[in-house]
Amino acid sequence: MSCRSGNFRKQALSDEILMRVEKPARYIGNELNSVRKDLEKIDIRFAMCFPDVYEIGMSHLGIQILYELFNRRPDTWCERVYSPWPDLHRIMKEEKIPLFALESQDALKQFDFLGITLQYEMCYTNILQILDLAQIPFYAKERGEEHPLVIGGGPCAYNPEPIAAFFDLFYIGEGEEQYDALLNLYKKMKKEQKGRAAFLHEAAKLEGIYVPSLYAASYHEDGTLAAFTPLADDIPKKIKKQVDRNLTDSVYPEKPVVPFLKATQDRIVLEIQRGCIRGCRFCQAGMIYRPNREKDVSRLKELAQKMIASTGYEEISLSSLSSSDYSQLEELVEFLIGECREKGINISLPSLRIDAFSLDVMSKVQDVRKSSLTFAPEAGSQRLRNVINKGLTEEDILHGAKEAFSGGWNKVKLYFMLGLPTETEADIRAIPELANEIAMLYYDTVPKEERNGKCQITISTSFFVPKPFTPFQWASMGAPEDYIAKAGIVNGHLREQLNHKSIRYNWHEAEVTVLEGVLARGDRRLSDVIKKAYENGAFFDAWSEFFDFGKWLDAFEACGLSIDFYNRRVRFEEELFPWDFLDAGVTKEFLLREWKNALAETVTPNCRQQCSGCGARTFGGGVCFEDKN
Amino acid sequence: MKIRIKFRKRGVMKFVGHLDMMRYFQKAMRRAGIDICYSAGFSPHQIMSFAAPLGVGLTSDGEYFDIEAHSSPSSSEAIRALNETMADGVEVTGYVRLSDDAKSAMSQVAAADYELRLPEGFLPSYSAEEWEEKIKKHFRDAESFTVVKKTKKGERALDLKPLVYEFCAGECGGICFFLKVSTGSTENVKPELVLDALFERLGICATPAVSVHRREIYARTEDGRFLPLLDMGEEIA
Numbered sequence: 001m002s003c004r005s006g007n008f009r010k011q012a013l014s015d016e017i018l019m020r021v022e023k024p025a026r027y028i029g030n031e032l033n034s035v036r037k038d039l040e041k042i043d044i045r046f047a048m049c050f051p052d053v054y055e056i057g058m059s060h061l062g063i064q065i066l067y068e069l070f071n072r073r074p075d076t077w078c079e080r081v082y083s084p085w086p087d088l089h090r091i092m093k094e095e096k097i098p099l100f101a102l103e104s105q106d107a108l109k110q111f112d113f114l115g116i117t118l119q120y121e122m123c124y125t126n127i128l129q130i131l132d133l134a135q136i137p138f139y140a141k142e143r144g145e146e147h148p149l150v151i152g153g154g155p156c157a158y159n160p161e162p163i164a165a166f167f168d169l170f171y172i173g174e175g176e177e178q179y180d181a182l183l184n185l186y187k188k189m190k191k192e193q194k195g196r197a198a199f200l201h202e203a204a205k206l207e208g209i210y211v212p213s214l215y216a217a218s219y220h221e222d223g224t225l226a227a228f229t230p231l232a233d234d235i236p237k238k239i240k241k242q243v244d245r246n247l248t249d250s251v252y253p254e255k256p257v258v259p260f261l262k263a264t265q266d267r268i269v270l271e272i273q274r275g276c277i278r279g280c281r282f283c284q285a286g287m288i289y290r291p292n293r294e295k296d297v298s299r300l301k302e303l304a305q306k307m308i309a310s311t312g313y314e315e316i317s318l319s320s321l322s323s324s325d326y327s328q329l330e331e332l333v334e335f336l337i338g339e340c341r342e343k344g345i346n347i348s349l350p351s352l353r354i355d356a357f358s359l360d361v362m363s364k365v366q367d368v369r370k371s372s373l374t375f376a377p378e379a380g381s382q383r384l385r386n387v388i389n390k391g392l393t394e395e396d397i398l399h400g401a402k403e404a405f406s407g408g409w410n411k412v413k414l415y416f417m418l419g420l421p422t423e424t425e426a427d428i429r430a431i432p433e434l435a436n437e438i439a440m441l442y443y444d445t446v447p448k449e450e451r452n453g454k455c456q457i458t459i460s461t462s463f464f465v466p467k468p469f470t471p472f473q474w475a476s477m478g479a480p481e482d483y484i485a486k487a488g489i490v491n492g493h494l495r496e497q498l499n500h501k502s503i504r505y506n507w508h509e510a511e512v513t514v515l516e517g518v519l520a521r522g523d524r525r526l527s528d529v530i531k532k533a534y535e536n537g538a539f540f541d542a543w544s545e546f547f548d549f550g551k552w553l554d555a556f557e558a559c560g561l562s563i564d565f566y567n568r569r570v571r572f573e574e575e576l577f578p579w580d581f582l583d584a585g586v587t588k589e590f591l592l593r594e595w596k597n598a599l600a601e602t603v604t605p606n607c608r609q610q611c612s613g614c615g616a617r618t619f620g621g622g623v624c625f626e627d628k629n
Numbered sequence: 630m631k632i633r634i635k636f637r638k639r640g641v642m643k644f645v646g647h648l649d650m651m652r653y654f655q656k657a658m659r660r661a662g663i664d665i666c667y668s669a670g671f672s673p674h675q676i677m678s679f680a681a682p683l684g685v686g687l688t689s690d691g692e693y694f695d696i697e698a699h700s701s702p703s704s705s706e707a708i709r710a711l712n713e714t715m716a717d718g719v720e721v722t723g724y725v726r727l728s729d730d731a732k733s734a735m736s737q738v739a740a741a742d743y744e745l746r747l748p749e750g751f752l753p754s755y756s757a758e759e760w761e762e763k764i765k766k767h768f769r770d771a772e773s774f775t776v777v778k779k780t781k782k783g784e785r786a787l788d789l790k791p792l793v794y795e796f797c798a799g800e801c802g803g804i805c806f807f808l809k810v811s812t813g814s815t816e817n818v819k820p821e822l823v824l825d826a827l828f829e830r831l832g833i834c835a836t837p838a839v840s841v842h843r844r845e846i847y848a849r850t851e852d853g854r855f856l857p858l859l860d861m862g863e864e865i866a
């Protein structure tokens with residue numbers, strides 16, 4: 001009888017455990033293009049974590065870029081780790097199995113760095129889950145020489161304060177810029193055996209690096225921030241966001257890791273540009289990734305070919321905040337259509353403005369009868385769209401929809417936000433009214449005999465959450481019941497519309513919104529609340545089946561902090577915000593000017609029409625230096 | 630042209646389920662530059678079908694799928710190209726051309742060989758010869774070998790005797806059982822079920838963590854012989 005070969009790789013979890021949990025492939029690593037290195041030949045072990053389940057984490061482009069960036073260094077081995085699903089979480093806690101990285105299956109606690117990407121506030125308790133399972137103390141101040149350095153980055157690092165206590169350091173801005181300097185410094189000081197405190201002190205002097213333990217916050221009697229100061233003279237007062245000036249030549253994952261499981265984003269992602277020229281006032285990404293920078297089309301063509309060859313994916317998607325603004329879009333799309341046709345690869349083109357060009361392209365790459373058009377007016381009325389500076393007029397929408405209906409589409413998705421600053425009931429009622437008008441247009445445009453059934457319009461509303469470094473950072477929020485009432489108005493008024501049978505309405509949950517608001521604009525004192533909430537059993541808060549607001553309310557109460565202080569209070573123009581020590585490029589003067597423009601319902605032109613002097617020009621690249629006519 | 634591909638799945642790959650393996654090979658075809666045919670229309674898919682799904686937790690030396698291709702390099706060249714882009718634990722071991730009127734692998738599957746290994750320290754610690762005797766008594770020499778199968782509609786008694794073609798025990802760095810069982814869409818016998826039924830007759834109630842390995846999948850020829858699926862095609866020179 002022949003013997004089969006046994007296991008040739010180390011596995012952190014036994015077969016018996018893997019057979020007990022849902023989707024064991026989340027925990028085995030071994031994916032195509034994942035990187036393995038010889039421990040003898042490296043100096044730095046870096047574990048890169050996305051604190052959510054594997055299928056979500058594996059869909060994130062930023063981690064793939066950093067994975068490539070780090071693993072290009074011969075002295076560094078970067079591995080990945082994601083949140084164990086609650087079924088495995090229980091087993092690991094019971095059996096005291098330490099959390100491990102996927103590639104080596106080694107415990108995280110023996111790594112030099114644990115990097116955690118911060119993509120949304122609702123993952124904060126999952127950070128604690130990671131630390132808990134990794135057997136690393138929650139608070140940075142409780143960690144010793146034997147523990148990894150825990151470093152955070154990503155959009156939520158633009159207000160790192162609510163989670164500051166859990167991190168040894170934060171990286172502010174784009175990883176391409178300063179990580180080499182940080183790793184070089186670490187390697188040097190590790191060799192010299194300088195110790196953790198000395199390293200953190202030196203690291204804090206690097207541009208873009210924030211070491212929370214080296215700063216102190218003090219508060220006014222009313223609870224607002226009084227001062228935020230470095231504890232040593234040689235530590236910078238302001239920390240400057242890092243910007244990659246030359247995206248075209250930057251490192252990009254030419255061989256991305258290909259998961260066995262179907263990830264949420266199960267395709268090649270081609271980042272065509274970073275940042276956005278349109279200054280929508282609610283949009284944090286549009287502000288913190290300024291200035292807008294494009295990748296040259298010839299580089300994108302080369303990347304597309306390489307990534308198709310290295311992954312075999314059946315789909316390629318463009319990634320950017322507003323694809324239609326990419327100046328070489330036509331050339332790129334034509335190239336991709338030619339490249340993908342024979343290979344049976346689908347092309348997906350998100351964030352396109354609906355116009356003649358995009359409809360033509362979409363009709364070539366997707367089945368018109370099955371696919372839907374997406375509009376994101378964000379606000380129902382023109383008045384409110386002016387407040388938020390969303391340069392999409394009713395005429396644009398109706399014109400785009402009419403052309404689409406003539407082209408054979410009959411499904412439309414509409415995205416709106418409720419709870420925007422200055423919103424009135426009339427603005428809310430304008431949402432179903434607009435949907436009704438689009439439905440009417442369908443029945444007027446498409447003769448009965450050519451109709452592919454009814455038109456199907458879906459309205460989705462989310463509740464607006466003011467974010468740091470946006471003109472709306474001064475705005476107040478509502479209570480959960482206010483939000484529910486707003487959704488109720490949409491729903492009620494929808495029923496009064498002539499075409500309501502062609503329109504469906506989905507809305508977002510209100511309690512999550514309230515919590516997101518607190519965590520987005522909170523201060524250092526919230527770390528204790530987050531820890532308490534985790535101890536109460538809160539995690540996977542981004543998953544509605546696990547979210548339990550009660551656990552959070554108890555945590556706020558136990559820590560003596562109030563949600564209303566963070567959400568309902570009116571913020572004064574001169575208030576010092578917990579994130580003001582960061583220099584994100586856009587100046588506070590600009591943001592305040594834009595806040596006033598919003599209240600005055602004044603529209604601000606986009607970066608290609610006219611520079612508004614936001615401050616991002618100091619980075620010396622991108623749209624700020626394009627020829628303006 | 631129709632092509633049949635055989636592969637092994639070992640190590641941690643046993644935790645990658647059947648649907649994910651299909652998606653895995655769709656990508657692998659593209660990476661290896663196999664000239665596979667696509668269905669027409671938007672979102673085209675590859676013409677590919679698997680012989681018999683393998684459960685999560687099982688390893689195998691004999692997995693099969695068929696594809697439709699416009700053209701093909703030699704078998705050895707195709708195997709080389711595919712193995713250059715495999716994840717650890719997956720290895721392509723066969724690549725043959727089928728006749729144009731060949732039936733699909735799935736419809737041809739008639740039997741499969743399995744190897745079941747007892748975990749270390751399994752009790753009672755019978756020797757291979759002792760296990761052989763028990764199999765002889767309870768299975769080979771018995772009139773029938775009936776098990777109760779749980780189905781959606783309730784329970785149903787099923788005699789496995791005519792569906793288990795071979796059943797023996799051996800030594801392989803531990804105790805191993807070898808089984809050849811009926812497989813496919815009509816009567817699909819899970820090898821664990823056979824072993825469980827034996828344990829039941831011996832009064833062993835704890836379900837031990839038996840590891841299951843598929844060795845080969847067979848079609849049945851008109852004269853009743855079992856032929857490995859790969860043998861139904863011709864090597865491409």
Ligand code: SF4
Nearest residue numbers: 607611612614617624
């Ligand atoms: S400086 Fe001007 S052009 Fe540059 S990002 Fe700011 S507003 Fe746009």
